[in-house]
Amino acid sequence: MRLYKIEAVVLRARDCGNANKLLILYSRERGKLKVMAHGASKPASRKRGSVQLFSHSRFLISRGRELDSISQGEIIEMFSFLRNDLEKISFASYLAELVDAFTPEREPNAAFFELLITTLHLLVSEDAELLARAFEIKASTMFGYRPLLEQCTHCQGPLAGQLYFSPAAGGVLCADCRPAYTDAQPCSRGVLELLKLLLRWHPARLRQLRIDRPDRNRIKLLLYGFIRYHLERDLKSAAFLNYFPTEAGRTGV
Numbered sequence: 040m041r042l043y044k045i046e047a048v049v050l051r052a053r054d055c056g057n058a059n060k061l062l063i064l065y066s067r068e069r070g071k072l073k074v075m076a077h078g079a080s081k082p083a084s085r086k087r088g089s090v091q092l093f094s095h096s097r098f099l100i101s102r103g104r105e106l107d108s109i110s111q112g113e114i115i116e117m118f119s120f121l122r123n124d125l126e127k128i129s130f131a132s133y134l135a136e137l138v139d140a141f142t143p144e145r146e147p148n149a150a151f152f153e154l155l156i157t158t159l160h161l162l163v164s165e166d167a168e169l170l171a172r173a174f175e176i177k178a179s180t181m182f183g184y185r186p187l188l189e190q191c192t193h194c195q196g197p198l199a200g201q202l203y204f205s206p207a208a209g210g211v212l213c214a215d216c217r218p219a220y221t222d223a224q225p226c227s228r229g230v231l232e233l234l235k236l237l238l239r240w241h242p243a244r245l246r247q248l249r250i251d252r253p254d255r256n257r258i259k260l261l262l263y264g265f266i267r268y269h270l271e272r273d274l275k276s277a278a279f280l281n282y283f284p285t286e287a288g289r290t291g292v
Contacts, residue, residue, distance in 0.1 A: 041102050042110065045069055048155060049094050050135040054080060060090055062109070064098070065138050065155065070147040074100060075108045086112045093118050093131050095156060120163045130167040133276040134158060134174055140270050141182050151181050154242075161242050168255065169245045173237045175262045180238060184269045186210040188235050193219060202226045204261045206268035224264070230257050 047066035055061050058080040064072045079086040089096035089112025099111040121128045138155060142148070154177055158170050179185060187210030191198060194216050203212040204226040208219075211231060217223045233250060237258075250258075267273055 043069075043100050043102070045072070045098050045100060046115070047072070047096060047098060048135075048138075048152075048159070049090060049092055049096070050139050052090060052092050058084070062090055063139060065142065065152065066098075066147070067149055067152045068147055069145055071139070071142045071144050072100075073106065073144070074098075075103075075106050076112075077108055079109070088112075088117065089114050091117060093121055093128075093135065093159065095159070116160075118159055118162075127162050127167055129276065129280055130171055131159065131162060133171060133274065133280060136274050136276045137174065137178055137266075140272075140274065141178050148181065151178065154178070154181075157242055165242075165246055168259075169237075169248065169250070170242055172258055172262055173240070173242050173245060175266055176234065176238045179262075179266060179269065184209075184265070185238075186234070186265060188231060188238070191216055198231070202228065202231060204265075206265045222264070222268070224261060226257070226261060227254075230254055230261070233258060234261070 045064070045066040045068045047064035049062055050065055051063040053061045058078045060076040060079045062074050062076055064074060066072060076086050076090045078084050079090045081087070086109055088094065089098065090109065094114060095116040095118070097113040097115060098109050100107050101110045118131070121131050134155065142151070154174065158174050161170055176186070190196065191213040192205070192208040192210040193212055196213060198211060198213060201214045203214070203217045203223040204210065205212050205220040205223040207222050211226060212220060212223055233248070233254065236248065263277060
């Protein structure tokens with residue numbers, strides 16, 4: 040069929056001249072797609088709203104020889120609150136970059152799509168930093184990089200005494216196994232339990248957590264190091280957020 044329908048979030052949008060936009064979409068039905076939206080930047084274009092960054096929309100897509108193109112677009116949710124809050128739009132940009140980095144083209148993952156939509160909705164009123172942490176560990180797990188948190192990753196023994204976390208090992212280490220991994224970082228028992236909750240809980244439950252700044256910083260360090268190790272690159276939006284001032288003296292993703 041030349042035409043197909045998808046429900047998708049706009050991860051990236053780039054102007055291409057002649058009022059055209061090149062879009063990276065993440066869709067429920069077909070995973071990540073690169074498509075062209077011809078004339079979408081024109082003031083009178085009916086596609087204009089549906090192709091805005093982070094918009095959740097329904098699209099009718101026309102197949103092309105080299106690049107598919109949007110024939111019609113219908114907005115489901117624009118997440119307009121993001122455009123009035125620099126911190127929240129920064130976190131949304133980070134989520135979008137994570138989705139782009141984790142996902143291969145045209146491989147759908149309905150559970151991951153739902154996680155993205157849920158997290159974007161919760162950004163309006165919930166703790167953006169904790170939502171980002173939960174998204175990181177859940178995304179890692181969904182794409183085959185689940186950190187081992189229940190026992191020592193190296194010896195499979197019980198976790199006692201001082202603990203460490205190593206991206207290269209794939210999770211938590213006991214003190215005896217720590218010397219085998221140069222990237223191992225200290226991980227307290229409390230931080231370990233918080234990592235388990237971030238992985239297990241639905242994002243809407245995160246409001247129940249009260250995490251102090253040192254533990255937030257430690258979780259950020261451990262999870263971003265884990266993601267960077269497996270993706271084998273840094274994320275541009277994370278570098279920006281590391282210097283972003285937030286309430287009560289908070290900094291960073």
